[in-house]
Amino acid sequence: MTLVSPSSARAIRVGIAIVVIAILPAIVPTFVVFDFIYVAAYAIAILGLIILTGMNGQISLGHGAFMALGGYVAAVLAHNFGWPYWIGVPLAAVASGAFGLVIGAIALRLAGVYLALATFSLAVATPSFLKHYKSITGGFGGLSLDAVKAPAGVPLDGQQWLYYVTWAIAGAAFLASALLVRGKFGRALRALRDNPIAAISFGVNPYYYKTLAFGWSAVLAGIAGAFLAMTTAYVSPDTFTFALSITLLIGAVLGGMLTFWGALVGAIVIEFLPLVAQQVNAGAPSVVYGVTLILMMLFVPDGIVGGVQRLTRRLVRRAPSTPEFEPPVPTAASMAVDHSTRE
Amino acid sequence: MPALLTVRNLTIRFGGITALNDVSFDVAEGHITGLIGPNGAGKTTCFNCITRLYEPTSGEVLLRGEDLLRLRPQQISGKRIARTFQNLALFEGMTVLDNVLVGYHARFPGGFGDWGAEQGALAEAMDVLTKLDVADIAKRAVHGLPFGIRKRVELARAIMAKPELLLLDEPAAGIGHDEVTALAATIRRIARDFSTTILMVEHHMQLVMSVSDHIVVLASGKKLADGPPAAVQENRAVIEAYLGAV
Numbered sequence: 001m002t003l004v005s006p007s008s009a010r011a012i013r014v015g016i017a018i019v020v021i022a023i024l025p026a027i028v029p030t031f032v033v034f035d036f037i038y039v040a041a042y043a044i045a046i047l048g049l050i051i052l053t054g055m056n057g058q059i060s061l062g063h064g065a066f067m068a069l070g071g072y073v074a075a076v077l078a079h080n081f082g083w084p085y086w087i088g089v090p091l092a093a094v095a096s097g098a099f100g101l102v103i104g105a106i107a108l109r110l111a112g113v114y115l116a117l118a119t120f121s122l123a124v125a126t127p128s129f130l131k132h133y134k135s136i137t138g139g140f141g142g143l144s145l146d147a148v149k150a151p152a153g154v155p156l157d158g159q160q161w162l163y164y165v166t167w168a169i170a171g172a173a174f175l176a177s178a179l180l181v182r183g184k185f186g187r188a189l190r191a192l193r194d195n196p197i198a199a200i201s202f203g204v205n206p207y208y209y210k211t212l213a214f215g216w217s218a219v220l221a222g223i224a225g226a227f228l229a230m231t232t233a234y235v236s237p238d239t240f241t242f243a244l245s246i247t248l249l250i251g252a253v254l255g256g257m258l259t260f261w262g263a264l265v266g267a268i269v270i271e272f273l274p275l276v277a278q279q280v281n282a283g284a285p286s287v288v289y290g291v292t293l294i295l296m297m298l299f300v301p302d303g304i305v306g307g308v309q310r311l312t313r314r315l316v317r318r319a320p321s322t323p324e325f326e327p328p329v330p331t332a333a334s335m336a337v338d339h340s341t342r343e
Numbered sequence: 344m345p346a347l348l349t350v351r352n353l354t355i356r357f358g359g360i361t362a363l364n365d366v367s368f369d370v371a372e373g374h375i376t377g378l379i380g381p382n383g384a385g386k387t388t389c390f391n392c393i394t395r396l397y398e399p400t401s402g403e404v405l406l407r408g409e410d411l412l413r414l415r416p417q418q419i420s421g422k423r424i425a426r427t428f429q430n431l432a433l434f435e436g437m438t439v440l441d442n443v444l445v446g447y448h449a450r451f452p453g454g455f456g457d458w459g460a461e462q463g464a465l466a467e468a469m470d471v472l473t474k475l476d477v478a479d480i481a482k483r484a485v486h487g488l489p490f491g492i493r494k495r496v497e498l499a500r501a502i503m504a505k506p507e508l509l510l511l512d513e514p515a516a517g518i519g520h521d522e523v524t525a526l527a528a529t530i531r532r533i534a535r536d537f538s539t540t541i542l543m544v545e546h547h548m549q550l551v552m553s554v555s556d557h558i559v560v561l562a563s564g565k566k567l568a569d570g571p572p573a574a575v576q577e578n579r580a581v582i583e584a585y586l587g588a589v
Contacts, residue, residue, distance in 0.1 A: 183457065183458065183461045184448060184451050184457045184461070185457075187437070187441050187444055187445055187448070188445075188448060190434060190436060190437055190441070191434050191437070191445045191448075193436065194433075194434035194435050194436050194437065195432050195433065195434055195435075197396060197428075197432060198428065198432035198433070198434065198445075199434070199445065200396075200416045200417045201394055201396070201416065201419070201420065201425075201426055201432075202420050202425070202445050202446055202448050202449065202500070202504060203417055203418070203419075203420035203421055203448045203449030203504075204417060204445070204448055205417045206417070258436075
């Protein structure tokens with residue numbers, strides 16, 4: 001027997017998250033606030049990956065490229081034309097979304113590991129592309145930007161202001177995504193992931209939904225990239241390397257691919273796990289990082305959120321013969337498999 | 344009864360193999376038509392051609408005279424044709440309710456109207472699940488459910504499409520003999536309650552003979568016979584196809 005209804009439990013979790021985010025700058029050191037701006041940006045990008053890969057089964061190893069586009073659009077507009085960020089960020093979202101639709105349309109011909117490889121090449125090519133067009137992008141040296149300042153009359157410093165703005169946009173991104181994927185749209189994405197032949201037989205248009213999933217995912221990555229640029233006040237090709245794309249995917253897998261909470265948890269993990277690994281063993285932090293990833297995949301293959309959900313179910317009630325909702329545990333490998341039903 | 348579905352001279356080749364060879368038959372509106380034949384006869388291939396999952400080499404598939412072969416596979420559901428699959432094709436990561444709601448996909452009005460239609464779809468899905476005695480597991484994941492329940496969920500999903508033509512691919516496969524009688528009653532009830540014409544591929548002869556108004560027999564990709572159950576049962580060519588030369 002559950003103590004509260006699922007919708008009430010969700011409202012409580014959201015409420016707690018909002019309160020924690022709101023009071024965090026008052027209770028943690030300044031450098032941690034800075035880290036949490038990154039967490040917000042990563043959470044937005046990983047949210048896009050969860051929709052694309054977790055919900056729709058399309059693997060992207062190139063989301064760093066969409067972040068790069070968003071980051072550079074905002075940076076170029078600010079650096080070269082002096083446009084404010086409140087114009088730059090929406091345009092970054094539009095540019096990334098349009099690019100995502102194009103890539104999404106191309107991706108329709110690819111599935112599983114082939115799509116992963118295609119997006120991989122996108123991520124690999126992006127830094128070279130950015131270096132090549134140096135009259136616009138600043139080349140190797142990148143572009144320096146003015147630090148974000150709080151508007152006059154707002155009793156916050158620039159960093160605190162950016163913290164609240166980034167989290168407010170992250171909240172809006174989560175809300176918009178939740179509204180988008182509820183009902184028909186979300187079911188169509190998941191149906192195409194689980195069994196494309198059956199989904200198509202019931203009228204789900206794979207071209208429409210898969211392309212839109214890619215487009216929306218890229219919109220989110222573009223926004224995340226723009227906020228990354230604002231946070232560091234600097235962009236360069238090295239900001240958006242292939243490693244960033246892999247890190248985002250690691251965040252999505254570790255956080256949990258099946259719920260939006262996975263984006264939040266995954267963003268915290270990819271921001272703080274390297275720091276923790278450094279503290280555990282300063283000589284070989286990458287070993288600590290790697291071993292931690294392996295252990296987490298072994299014990300919580302459905303991500304931290306998935307693991308916590310399973311544990312909570314067992315603690316709250318005696319396990320029934322069939323759980324109320326226990327989807328098959330997705331792993332990175334299972335995401336790569338084409339689940340088409342062949343007659 | 345006028346023909347709801349007309350299959351004319353349907354041929355499909357996969358490389359050097361002719362899976363269907365000049366097959367023609369009608370499915371009368373309001374009838375339950377059985378499509379039978381030995382393994383490899385081309386029954387499921389015929390379903391896949393009707394639902395456009397396969398591209399026939401030649402021939403026609405007409406629904407009330409409209410050429411279905413001009414449509415894309417995802418447009419077939421919009422013509423109120425739904426199907427089940429020989430090897431269950433459920434959405435494993437989704438709940439029973441969400442699986443069934445996918446059956447409603449083509450019936451949503453589109454645009455912002457979809458949000459308003461969601462509540463109606465939910466109520467209808469629960470109604471269908473209740474009629475098939477699986478409403479109590481609506482919130483459970485289909486993954487891990489017993490086979491018989493999963494078959495009912497797939498049937499519920501097809502019914503949610505409110506089909507004029509329902510294609511059932513081996514509904515009795517994998518279920519016990521005791522349950523076949525109940526399945527026959529369910530199929531008749533679906534045809535009656537939902538005003539649905541049914542075309543059914545099935546190996547279970549007792550089921551086919553008891554529920555079908557008309558039977559089409561395929562063997563090695565060709566139509567062998569076509570007629571009422573009693574006549575088909577007596578057909579010498581059909582007996583030979585099933586039992587070997589007699």
